Amino acid sequence: MDASDDAAPSADRRATPRRVAVVGAGLTGLxxxxxxxxxxxxxxxxxxEAGPRPxxxxxxxxxxxxxxxxxxxxxxxxxPETLELVHVLGLGSELQPASAAARRRYLxxxxxxxxLPASPGAFLASEVVPLAGRLRAALEPFLAGRVDAEExxxxxxxxxxxxxxxxxxxxxxxxxITAGDPHELSLDALFPRLRAMERGHGSLVRALIAQQRTxxxxxxxxxxxxxxxxxxxxxxxxxxxxxxxxxTSFHGGGMQVLVDTLYAALKGDVLLxxxxxxxxxxxxxxxxxxVRAAGQQPQRFDAVVLTAEAPAAASLLRPLxxxxxxxxxxxxxxxxxxxxxxxxxxxxxxxxHGFGFLVPRGQGxxxxxxxxxxxxxxxxxxxxxxxxxVLAGGRLDPELLSLADDxxxxxxxxxxxxxxxxxxxxxxxxxxxxxxxxxxxxxGHAGRVDAAERALAALxxxxxxxxxxxxxxxxxxxxxxxxxxxxxxxATAG
Ligand SMILES: Cc1cc2nc3c(=O)[nH]c(=O)nc-3n(C[C@H](O)[C@H](O)[C@H](O)COP(=O)(O)OP(=O)(O)OC[C@H]3O[C@@H](n4cnc5c(N)ncnc54)[C@H](O)[C@@H]3O)c2cc1C
Numbered sequence: 001m002d003a004s005d006d007a008a009p010s011a012d013r014r015a016t017p018r019r020v021a022v023v024g025a026g027l028t029g030l031x032x033x034x035x036x037x038x039x040x041x042x043x044x045x046x047x048x049e050a051g052p053r054p055x056x057x058x059x060x061x062x063x064x065x066x067x068x069x070x071x072x073x074x075x076x077x078x079x080p081e082t083l084e085l086v087h088v089l090g091l092g093s094e095l096q097p098a099s100a101a102a103r104r105r106y107l108x109x110x111x112x113x114x115x116l117p118a119s120p121g122a123f124l125a126s127e128v129v130p131l132a133g134r135l136r137a138a139l140e141p142f143l144a145g146r147v148d149a150e151e152x153x154x155x156x157x158x159x160x161x162x163x164x165x166x167x168x169x170x171x172x173x174x175x176x177i178t179a180g181d182p183h184e185l186s187l188d189a190l191f192p193r194l195r196a197m198e199r200g201h202g203s204l205v206r207a208l209i210a211q212q213r214t215x216x217x218x219x220x221x222x223x224x225x226x227x228x229x230x231x232x233x234x235x236x237x238x239x240x241x242x243x244x245x246x247x248t249s250f251h252g253g254g255m256q257v258l259v260d261t262l263y264a265a266l267k268g269d270v271l272l273x274x275x276x277x278x279x280x281x282x283x284x285x286x287x288x289x290x291v292r293a294a295g296q297q298p299q300r301f302d303a304v305v306l307t308a309e310a311p312a313a314a315s316l317l318r319p320l321x322x323x324x325x326x327x328x329x330x331x332x333x334x335x336x337x338x339x340x341x342x343x344x345x346x347x348x349x350x351x352x353h354g355f356g357f358l359v360p361r362g363q364g365x366x367x368x369x370x371x372x373x374x375x376x377x378x379x380x381x382x383x384x385x386x387x388x389x390v391l392a393g394g395r396l397d398p399e400l401l402s403l404a405d406d407x408x409x410x411x412x413x414x415x416x417x418x419x420x421x422x423x424x425x426x427x428x429x430x431x432x433x434x435x436x437x438x439x440x441x442x443x444g445h446a447g448r449v450d451a452a453e454r455a456l457a458a459l460x461x462x463x464x465x466x467x468x469x470x471x472x473x474x475x476x477x478x479x480x481x482x483x484x485x486x487x488x489x490x491a492t493a494g
Contacts, residue, residue, distance in 0.1 A: 016040055016043070016488065016489055016490055017040070017043060017301070017302035017303040017461075017488055018042065018043050018044065018302055019043065019044045019045075019046070019299075019300070019301045019302050019303075020036055020040075020043055020044070020045050020046075020301055020302065020303045020304070020305065020488065021045075021046050021047075021048060021276075021289070021291045021299065021301040021303075021304045021305070022036075022045060022046070022047045022048070022304075022305045022307060023048050023276045023291075023304065023305065023306045023307060023308050023313075023316070024047075024048070024049060024050075024056065024306070024307035024308040024309075024312075024466070025047050025048075025049035025051075025054040025055070025056065025263075025270055025272070026054075026055065026056020026057060026058065026307060026466070026477070027055070027056060027057075027058050027072075027258070027259070027262075027474060027477045027478070028056075028307040028465050028466045028467065028477040028478075028480055028481055029047055029049070029056070029305075029307040029466075030047070030054060030055075030259065030262040030263060030266070031085060031262065031477065031478050031481035031482075032305050032307060032465055032480075032481040032484055032485060033045045033047050033266055033268065033270075034085075034262050034265055034266060034481075035481050035482060035484075035485035036485055036488060036489070037266065037267055037268065038088075039485050039486075039488075039489035040488070040489050044268055045266075045267075045268040046268055046269045046271065046299070046301075047266070047268070047269065047270040047271065048271050048274050048275070048276045048291065048293050049270060049271065049272050049273075049274060050273070050274070050275035050276075050308070050312075051272065051273070052272055052273050053272060054259055054262075054263045054270060054272070055071075055256070055259035055263075056071075057070075057071035057072065057434060057437065058071045058072055058255045058256070058258070058259050058474070059071055059255075059256060059259070059432075060253055060254035060255055060256035060257075061340075061430050062253060062256075063428070063430065064342070064382070064428055065381065065382035065385070066340065066342050066380065066381055066382070066385075066387050066428050066430070067253065067254050067377075067379075067380045067381075067387075068254075068338075068340030068373070068380075068387065068389065068430045069249075069254045069255055069338075069373075069389070070338050070430075070432040070434075071255065071338070071434070072255050072473070072474050073247075073249060073254065073255065073371065073373070073376070073377075073389065074098060074247040074248050074249040074255065074474075075247070075248060075249075075473065075474035075475050076245060076246070076247060076248070076473075076475060077095070077097065077245060077246055077247075077248040078245045078475075079475035079478065079479065081475070081478045081479045081481075081482045082474065082475050082478045082479075085478055086258070089258075089261045089262065089265060090261075091250065091257065091258065091261055094250045094251050094252065094257055095248055095249075095250060095251075096248065096249050096250055096251045096377055097246045097247070097248045098246055098247040098248065098249070098355070098376045098377060099375060099376060099377070099378060101353050101354055101355075101375055101376075102246075102247060102354065102355040102375070102376050103118065103354075103355070104353060104354030104355060105354060105355045105356070105357065105358070106354060106355075106356070106357035106358075107128050107168070107169075107172055107357060107358055107359070107360065108357050108358070108359045108360075108363055108365060108419050109127075109128060109168065109360065109363060110363075111363075113350075113357050113419065114126070114127050114128050116128065116172075116358075123137065128168055128169070129164050129165045129168050129169070130164055132164065133161075133162055133163075133164025133165050133168070134165075136161065136162035136164070136165070137160075137161040137162055137165050140160050140161055140203055140204060140205045141202075141203040141205050141206050142203075144159065144160045144198070144202060144203045144204070145159065146198065146199075146202060147159065150186055150187075150188045150443055150444070150446075151186075151187050151188070152182060152183055152184065152185060152186065152187065152443060153170055153173065153174055153182040153185045153186075153187045153190065153191070154166050154167075154170045154182035154183045155183075155187070156187040156194065156195075157169065157170050157173075157182070158170075160198075160203075160204055166182070167360070168360055169360075170182035171360045171361050172358040172359075172360050174190070175358060175359075175368045175369065175394055176358050176368075176369055177190070177472065177473075178190070178334060178438050178439075178440060178441070178472055179334040179335075179336045179368055179391065179393060179394030179395060179437060179438055180334055180394065180395050180438070180440050181394075181395040181396055181440075184395065184440065184442050184443070185440060185441055185442060185443075186441050186442060186443045186444070186445050186446070188446065189441035189445035189446050190441045190472075197211075247376070249377060251379070254377075254380075255474075271293065271296070273294075274293045274294055274295060274296060275293065275294050276291055276292070276293045276308075276316060277292050277293060277294060278291075278292040278316065278319070279291060279292075279304060279316050279317070279319075279320060279462070280292065280298075280319075280320075281320065282300055286300075287302070287460065287461065288300050288301055288302050288461060289301055289302075289303070289304045289461050289462060291304060301461070302461060303461045303462075303463065303488055304461060304462050304463070305463045305464075305465055305484050305488075306462065306463065306464050306465070306466075307465050307466045307480075308466070309333070309436050309439070309466070309468065310328040310329070310331040310333075310439060310466075310468040310469075311328065311329060311331075311333070311436070313328050313464060313466075313468075314326075314328035314329045317456075317459075317462070320459055320462070321455045321456055321458065321459045321462070322455075323451065323452075323454075323455035324451070324452040324453075324455035324456050324459070326451075327448045327449070327451040327452040327455065328448070328452050328464075328468070330444070330448045331439050331440070331442075331445070331448060331468050332395075332439075332440045332442060333435075333436040333437065333438065333439055333440060334393070334394050334395045334437055334438045334440055335393045335394070335398055335400075335401035335433065335434060335435045335436065335437055336368075336391055336392070336393045336394060336401075336433075336434050336437035336438060337391070337392050337393045337400060337401060337403075337408055337431065337432070337433040337434070338389065338390070338391055338431065338432050338433075338434070339389070339390045339392070339408070339409065339412050339429065339430070339431040339432075340373070340387060340388070340389050340390075340428070340429070340430040340431070341387070341388050341389075341390065341412070341416070341426040341428065341429055342381055342382075342385050342386070342387050342426055342427050342428030342429075343385065343386050343388070343422060343424060343426055343427065344384065344385060344424065344427065345384050345385060345386055347422065347423075347424035348386050348420065348422055348424075349420065349421040349422070350420045350421065350422075352372040352374075352375050352386060353375065354372060354375065355371065355372065355375075355376060356369060356370050356371035356372045356376075356388075356389075357369060357370055357419070359415075359419075361396055364418070365415045365418055365419060366392055366397060366400065366411050366412075366414075366415055367390050367391065367392045367411075367412060367415040367419075368391045368392055368393070368394050368397075369390075369391050370388055370389070370390050370391075370415075370416070370419065370420070371388065371389040371390075371391075372386070372388060373387040373388060373389045374386045374387040374388075385427070385428075387428075388416070388420075390412045390415070390416070392408070392411065392412060392415075393433075393437075395440060401433050401435055405431055408431065408433070409429060409431065413426075438467075438472055439467060439468040439472060441472070449469045449470070452464060463484050463487065463488070465477075465480040465481060465483065465484045466480060467480075
């Protein structure tokens with residue numbers, strides 16, 4: 001259809017849209033398109049993707065018996081929206097919870113791997129923070145105090161537990177999730193639950209103790225045990241079991257299974273290698289949005305959902321909503337390089353009994369963390385082999401992203417020698433650098449998202465969704481997709 005086509009549908013703000021464009025075919029875009037097709041069976045949904053394949057950061061490579069996730073290696077099986085999506089896609093029996101050993105996590109500190117304490121009590125006996133720091137942390141219920149202003153992750157931890165703990169654990173806490181800088185990231189945007197715990201109890205330790213007390217008798221009613229309520233997506237029966245709260249992926253092909261299944265389930269067009277280059281208002285003044293994409297005739301839609309990374313969304317919005325574009329341009333990103341390495345088991349001196357380890361900065365190790373993937377998910381390496389997945393780069397080491405693959409591999413191998421004593425050549429290597437890997441929820445993040453949404457209120461039909469706004473993980477993307485689907489299908493106002 002041409003932009004000037006008189007037959008273009010009208011976009012009464014209260015009417016449900018008949019044509020919707022989704023920009024970006026990452027997990028958010030795919031889940032949005034799938035949700036729209038289910039909630040609005042008469043609507044036409046077209047997905048535009050700049051890259052050559054669907055999935056965005058969610059991509060898994062299988063070669064020589066190894067299975068390596070280049071992006072997410074799972075999701076926590078505690079989000080009803082994700083469990084329901086898995087269920088309606090018929091993937092319940094494919095779920096692969098991480099092995100129980102994955103509960104054990106380590107920090108590389110002062111030249112050795114040290115177990116991360118699993119509870120506040122265990123923390124007091126742990127070696128990850130010097131004794132004086134542990135004693136200061138033990139005083140948290142008496143010293144914490146309350147602050148109403150937004151704080152950085154480091155500032156919040158320091159106020160509650162003292163500087164030694166904030167220095168040792170702050171970086172590790174955020175680098176595993178965002179590859180970010182705890183001095184830059186907003187506690188309120190990234191960990192709103194911690195702020196809520198502080199508000200409710202004054203002290204995090206008191207809040208944790210209260211949580212443990214109330215959780216005990218209610219253990220049986222966790223997400224996976226509960227029948228799902230009927231929803232706009234139409235699922236009425238029980239979500240798949242999974243293992244509530246545990247990191248979970250899929251047998252056979254890792255997170256690629258979710259991407260491929262969503263992609264195959266879509267009825268409408270998914271236009272690959274087709275970047276959207278501009279959004280415009282229809283020249284005839286009619287409602288709706290015109291999408292101009294590479295190699296395509298301009299198309300008019302009633303609604304457009306932008307799921308591309310924030311800077312890409314910003315450049316599309318600049319001519320129509322400059323204030324929204326300014327706000328989105330203020331969201332920084334961390335670059336991350338992911339390297340999967342396969343070794344013969346006998347060449348790895350460590351038992352690898354656990355999830356893997358994180359490395360606080362200042363330890364002489366460049367990598368941010370190493371995941372023991374073949375322990376987490378048995379079957380990801382051939383028999384007698386192990387697969388490690390190393391994450392490096394992040395906000396505090398952006399230079400790593402500009403290294404050539406060979407130089408980056410040298411840096412990773414040096415780190416594996418130091419931390420795990422591995423001197424052998426890997427028999428398998430896969431590496432991927434993501435320059436815009438993970439959005440950073442820096443101080444002021446919530447204000448930026450509000451400013452963007454306020455500016456878009458004056459631009460009916462344009463919606464934002466994705467991991468740059470209300471949560472950086474897979475579960476957040478699925479929740480974002482649900483939010484937009486509910487809004488467009490009239491299940492919620494807006
Ligand atoms: C290394 C790494 C490890 C991670 N590990 C985990 C994990 O273990 N657990 C977890 O929950 N989360 C993890 N995450 C986060 C998770 O991967 C993301 O939240 C999620 O994949 C983001 O999906 P998205 O669709 O919002 O964005 P993206 O995947 O970034 O998709 C955006 C898409 O938009 C496309 N696009 C951009 N511009 C245009 C344009 N102009 N026109 C058309 N298309 C465009 C892009 O090509 C891309 O495909 C990880 C992320 C990374 C990078």
